[in-house]
Amino acid sequence: MSEIYSKAETLELRRKHIGPSCKVFFAKDPIKIVRAQGQYMFDENGEKYLDCINNVAHVGHSHPEVVKAAVKQMELLNTNSRFLHDNLVQYAKRLTATLPEKLSVCYFVNSGSEANDLALRLARQYSGHQDVITLDHAYHGHVTSLIDISPYKFHQLGKEGKKEFVHVAPSPDIYRGKYRENHPDPASAYADDVKKITIEAQKNGRKIAAFIAESMQSCGGQVIPPAGYFQKVAEYVHKAGGVFIADEVQVGFGRVGKNFWGFQLQGEDFVPDIVTMGKPIGNGHPMSCVVTTREIAEAFGASGLEYFNTFGGNPVSCAIGLAVLDVIEKEDLQGNARRVGNHLIELLKEQQKKHPLVGDVRGVGLFVGVELVKDQQTRTPATAEAQHIIYKLKEQQTLLSADGPHRNILKFKPPMCFTMEDAKFVVDQIDTLLTGMHGSCTAGCSSLFTSTTIRNGGNSYAECVSESISHINGNACRQVNGFYTESHGVPCKRIRT
Amino acid sequence: MSEIYSKAETLELRRKHIGPSCKVFFAKDPIKIVRAQGQYMFDENGEKYLDCINNVAHVGHSHPEVVKAAVKQMELLNTNSRFLHDNLVQYAKRLTATLPEKLSVCYFVNSGSEANDLALRLARQYSGHQDVITLDHAYHGHVTSLIDISPYKFHQLGKEGKKEFVHVAPSPDIYRGKYRENHPDPASAYADDVKKITIEAQKNGRKIAAFIAESMQSCGGQVIPPAGYFQKVAEYVHKAGGVFIADEVQVGFGRVGKNFWGFQLQGEDFVPDIVTMGKPIGNGHPMSCVVTTREIAEAFGASGLEYFNTFGGNPVSCAIGLAVLDVIEKEDLQGNARRVGNHLIELLKEQQKKHPLVGDVRGVGLFVGVELVKDQQTRTPATAEAQHIIYKLKEQQTLLSADGPHRNILKFKPPMCFTMEDAKFVVDQIDTLLTGMHGSCTAGCSSLFTSTTIRNGGNSYAECVSESISHINGNACRQVNGFYTESHGVPCKRIRT
Numbered sequence: 001m002s003e004i005y006s007k008a009e010t011l012e013l014r015r016k017h018i019g020p021s022c023k024v025f026f027a028k029d030p031i032k033i034v035r036a037q038g039q040y041m042f043d044e045n046g047e048k049y050l051d052c053i054n055n056v057a058h059v060g061h062s063h064p065e066v067v068k069a070a071v072k073q074m075e076l077l078n079t080n081s082r083f084l085h086d087n088l089v090q091y092a093k094r095l096t097a098t099l100p101e102k103l104s105v106c107y108f109v110n111s112g113s114e115a116n117d118l119a120l121r122l123a124r125q126y127s128g129h130q131d132v133i134t135l136d137h138a139y140h141g142h143v144t145s146l147i148d149i150s151p152y153k154f155h156q157l158g159k160e161g162k163k164e165f166v167h168v169a170p171s172p173d174i175y176r177g178k179y180r181e182n183h184p185d186p187a188s189a190y191a192d193d194v195k196k197i198t199i200e201a202q203k204n205g206r207k208i209a210a211f212i213a214e215s216m217q218s219c220g221g222q223v224i225p226p227a228g229y230f231q232k233v234a235e236y237v238h239k240a241g242g243v244f245i246a247d248e249v250q251v252g253f254g255r256v257g258k259n260f261w262g263f264q265l266q267g268e269d270f271v272p273d274i275v276t277m278g279k280p281i282g283n284g285h286p287m288s289c290v291v292t293t294r295e296i297a298e299a300f301g302a303s304g305l306e307y308f309n310t311f312g313g314n315p316v317s318c319a320i321g322l323a324v325l326d327v328i329e330k331e332d333l334q335g336n337a338r339r340v341g342n343h344l345i346e347l348l349k350e351q352q353k354k355h356p357l358v359g360d361v362r363g364v365g366l367f368v369g370v371e372l373v374k375d376q377q378t379r380t381p382a383t384a385e386a387q388h389i390i391y392k393l394k395e396q397q398t399l400l401s402a403d404g405p406h407r408n409i410l411k412f413k414p415p416m417c418f419t420m421e422d423a424k425f426v427v428d429q430i431d432t433l434l435t436g437m438h439g440s441c442t443a444g445c446s447s448l449f450t451s452t453t454i455r456n457g458g459n460s461y462a463e464c465v466s467e468s469i470s471h472i473n474g475n476a477c478r479q480v481n482g483f484y485t486e487s488h489g490v491p492c493k494r495i496r497t
Numbered sequence: 498m499s500e501i502y503s504k505a506e507t508l509e510l511r512r513k514h515i516g517p518s519c520k521v522f523f524a525k526d527p528i529k530i531v532r533a534q535g536q537y538m539f540d541e542n543g544e545k546y547l548d549c550i551n552n553v554a555h556v557g558h559s560h561p562e563v564v565k566a567a568v569k570q571m572e573l574l575n576t577n578s579r580f581l582h583d584n585l586v587q588y589a590k591r592l593t594a595t596l597p598e599k600l601s602v603c604y605f606v607n608s609g610s611e612a613n614d615l616a617l618r619l620a621r622q623y624s625g626h627q628d629v630i631t632l633d634h635a636y637h638g639h640v641t642s643l644i645d646i647s648p649y650k651f652h653q654l655g656k657e658g659k660k661e662f663v664h665v666a667p668s669p670d671i672y673r674g675k676y677r678e679n680h681p682d683p684a685s686a687y688a689d690d691v692k693k694i695t696i697e698a699q700k701n702g703r704k705i706a707a708f709i710a711e712s713m714q715s716c717g718g719q720v721i722p723p724a725g726y727f728q729k730v731a732e733y734v735h736k737a738g739g740v741f742i743a744d745e746v747q748v749g750f751g752r753v754g755k756n757f758w759g760f761q762l763q764g765e766d767f768v769p770d771i772v773t774m775g776k777p778i779g780n781g782h783p784m785s786c787v788v789t790t791r792e793i794a795e796a797f798g799a800s801g802l803e804y805f806n807t808f809g810g811n812p813v814s815c816a817i818g819l820a821v822l823d824v825i826e827k828e829d830l831q832g833n834a835r836r837v838g839n840h841l842i843e844l845l846k847e848q849q850k851k852h853p854l855v856g857d858v859r860g861v862g863l864f865v866g867v868e869l870v871k872d873q874q875t876r877t878p879a880t881a882e883a884q885h886i887i888y889k890l891k892e893q894q895t896l897l898s899a900d901g902p903h904r905n906i907l908k909f910k911p912p913m914c915f916t917m918e919d920a921k922f923v924v925d926q927i928d929t930l931l932t933g934m935h936g937s938c939t940a941g942c943s944s945l946f947t948s949t950t951i952r953n954g955g956n957s958y959a960e961c962v963s964e965s966i967s968h969i970n971g972n973a974c975r976q977v978n979g980f981y982t983e984s985h986g987v988p989c990k991r992i993r994t
Contacts, residue, residue: 003583004583004587005586005587007555007581010581010582010583010586011581013586013587013589013590014585014586014589016590016601017586017593017601017602018578018585018589018602018604018810019602019603019604019794019797019798019804020602020788020794020795020797020798021794021797021798021800021802021803021804022578022604022804022805022810023803023805024579024580024581025580029583030580031581032580032581032582033574033576033580033581033582034573034574034582035573035574036574036576038572039578044516047953050519054576054577056576056577056807057576059576061574061575061576062573062574062575063571064572066571067568067572069597070567070568070571071564071567071568071571074535074563074564074567074568075559075561075564076531076559076560077530077531077532077538077558077559078554078558078559078780078781078782079530079533079538079551079553079554079558079781080551080553080767081515081519081521082520082521082522083521083522083527083528083529083538084504084507084508084521084527084528084530085529085530086500086501086507087500088511089502089507089510089511089514090501090502092510092511092514092515093510093513093514099870104513104514105514105515105516105517106514106515106516107516107519109597110512110607110608110611110783110808111606111607111608111611111806111807112807113611113806113810114607114610114611114639114640117640118639118640119640120641121641123654136832142611142615142619142804142805142806143610143611143614143615143640143641143642144614144617144640144642145640145641145642147802148553153802156800156801157800157802169511187619202750232792238689243771244628245587278807279807283575284575284576284808284813285575285783285808285813286543286607286782286783286784286809286811286814287665287783288806292516297517297518298516299660300516300518301516301517301518301654302577303648303654304653305518305644305653305801306518306520307516307518307519307639308520308639309518309519309608309610310553310608310609310775310776311607311781311782312783313515313519313555313606314781314783315829316782317783321970327946331920333770333946337587351714359838370645404543409564409574414765444648445983454594461790462994466504
């Protein structure tokens with residue numbers, strides 16, 4: 001490969017010129033990737049890694065059809081959407097055709113953060129209200145307005161983190177949440193909590209503009225809301241004058257297998273008022289979209305403020321977006337996600353029977369979480385063990401991440417071309433690792449790495465997108481310039497991977 | 498060309514599927530562009546337009562070197578910055594080398610809006626303060642946090658538009674502003690106004706996090722701050738505990754000719770604390786950057802919050818960024834901007850002598866404004882006349898825009914490959930138009946299109962980036978689905994272009 005710098009030089013330049021808040025994967029020994037194809041990434045020595053985490057490379061890394069479409073359009077024209085262009089309208093037509101009919105109006109932007117910010121603006125203008133209901137542990141983006149509504153981030157800012165206009169509803173997590181799998185109707189119970197928030201807010205003279213939730217919580221811990229929850233929430237939120245925003249930035253575009261959009265898992269009778277898209281939409285190209293109803297779009301337009309986004313909806317982005325849709329269709333990647341996802345979940349469920357560390361296996365399609373616990377009854381998060389596994393897997397050239405509020409959930413969200421063999425391969429690796437951990441230092445480590453340690457670690461939470469694997473053993477490691485230095489005082493050598 | 502839809506069909510689909518707040522250029526007869534090369538754009542009939550407005554296509558539309566670099570990298574790898582990659586650090590090294598030494602730490606993002614939002618986060622974290630001083634008529638982006646600090650936008654929202662933490666300083670416009678060209682020291686006078694704001698704020702228990710300004714105001718009306726202004730402002734803002742953010746989104750990357758960055762026009766002794774970049778950085782590819790000092794970057798890191806941007810700093814964006822820097826250098830585009838810009842300004846100054854409508858000609862390099870006035874003494878903005886000219890030029894296949902708070906400033910910001918001949922060509926066209934307007938209906942029109950009419954027009958201000966040419970004759974036209982319909986009650990036919 002055509003390396004310009006040695007890995008050490010790359011690291012040194014990164015320390016010098018890249019913000020220390022920008023973390024790398026596997027900080028103790030970061031990976032330098034020089035090329036990637038399909039579900040594989042290759043480092044500077046040509047070593048091949050199986051990629052189980054890059055949901056952005058949705059149709060596979062460096063997909064030739066996507067590259068071809070990009071090149072063809074780049075050679076012709078790349079300009080803003082103030083000029084008429086066929087790609088823009090053709091893409092909007094194709095994209096809205098994947099959604100329920102009433103979601104017919106698009107705004108093209110450049111990132112999931114821009115999309116969620118615009119969704120809030122739409123909701124506020126339409127409702128005339130300001131307040132937002134968000135789920136606990138939610139992450140919706142890195143711009144100021146979204147950190148405000150992301151408990152995943154603002155919880156780290158101490159007491160002043162939560163603004164008055166933000167209302168946090170419990171995450172509809174039936175494994176670790178408030179209402180669990182043994183509850184007769186967790187969907188209604190969780191929705192009732194949202195209802196209570198709307199009533200309480202109104203009592204305090206506050207007005208709800210929107211409820212926002214990922215169709216399935218990603219950073220929040222691969223949480224799949226019980227079916228029927230969104231319908232009931234939408235009813236209560238509408239009653240309060242607000243709208244329902246479904247954040248599909250992580251989970252859209254066929255990943256869930258059964259449907260094209262994550263929110264559709266709730267049932268055909270559910271349609272959000274606003275849908276935001278991102279990551280996989282352009283297979284890595286910076287693009288994103290907000291889709292809403294004619295009614296909301298017209299209310300937004302009626303403010304008199306124009307909306308112009310310099311790069312949003314440019315012909316190159318739209319050509320790429322179209323190519324991604326084409327490839328999903330041609331290669332039946334949604335079907336593949338369903339088939340391979342089912343297989344992966346089956347294999348992981350076998351692990352659950354075999355290894356007491358595996359507390360829960362949950363997922364749909366190629367969006368799967370494996371929650372590790374120290375004890376099946378108390379469900380104490382096995383955070384250090386999860387970190388151990390992802391570090392060991394990395395040594396074995398498989399990329400996996402751990403996320404969730406306790407960072408104890410192994411998280412699968414591979415490129416959609418992931419195969420049955422890939423699924424078998426990674427689960428076998430995990431099996432071997434779990435087997436090796438039985439009766440070794442696990443018990444000793446458990447007491448050292450409690451979730452409290454992790455939570456108070458200062459640098460403990462990871463910026464979302466499940467890249468939390470840059471964190472090592474909670475507060476046991478110190479940061480310098482965005483790189484974790486040697487962990488200090490970690491008594492269990494086996495965990496120091 | 499490979500048109501999929503007729504222009505009418507494209508329009509119809511756009512009405513159906515694109516948010517009505519997203520406006521098109523020349524709404525009465527929008528242009529469909531299918532390809533572009535250098536400083537020329539071509540419509541669906543192969544008609545060629547001279548492009549005087551697209552500063553995003555910085556090194557020229559569809560530049561082959563930029564496309565080549567993009568393709569080469571897209572075929573290899575496009576992934577996030579959690580993996581080490583040479584392009585990221587090489588680009589950061591090259592980019593910071595164009596800046597004063599203390600500006601050494603980069604954050605790569607996707608748009609000018611993301612950049613300015615992050616700049617505010619950096620400033621707030623570093624200073625521990627919240628308040629922001631912004632210039633009147635400023636536009637800094639479309640996300641919630643930036644509309645808050647953009648008078649260009651929030652003035653349209655009525656009394657409640659301005660938040661308490663926002664302080665508006667007068668725009669340092671020596672032609673139309675508070676202190677004019679006849680003032681002995683406008684730089685000090687404008688800076689003193691900022692000083693007063695900091696003192697007043699402190700009296701009210703408020704604390705300044707940042708002063709933000711474009712190095713030259715673009716939407717604000719091609720305003721070139723008098724040299725020495727930034728130095729003094731920085732002194733007062735630092736004293737108040739805040740930082741200086743130079744927004745180079747519109748004007749950076751050699752456009753001003755004499756220097757690579759707009760803020761450098763203030764003198765070598767001025768260095769901002771944070772610089773934001775955007776539009777031209779990737780010649781149309783969605784990318785952007787914030788550069789700051791080690792001290793600010795470390796304070797931001799110390800918060801414990803990570804900063805992760807999914808697409809920001811990906812190897813494709815960085816490869817494109819590097820190619821843009823290469824082309825600027827290889828083709829001496831900064832030198833070209835200086836030479837052609839000087840020529841353009843000279844030609845326009847001749848127009849000023851010849852036509853009483855031309856009140857002021859100002860600019861540096863290929864960032865030039867021509868302010869049209871009804872009267873040289875009163876300086877009453879000649880808004881309708883400016884709109885007339887850009888519509889007539891469009892008929893003659895030259896793309897120019899009009900901007901500023903009164904939309905009476907003809908605004909030049911062409912691709913940097915603009916030639917002497919192009920300059921002569923467009924100025925000749927303007928000359929002919931201005932000549933044709935002498936003694937015709939100009940006087941009659943003047944009274945019909947006062948700046949007040951424009952200001953109160955509801956849809957009168959344009960979203961920035963100087964694309965205000967979608968607005969026709971102030972409030973004389975009604976909007977339907979983002980398209981201006983026929984203007985009603987415009988008595989002067991000659992203006993209805």
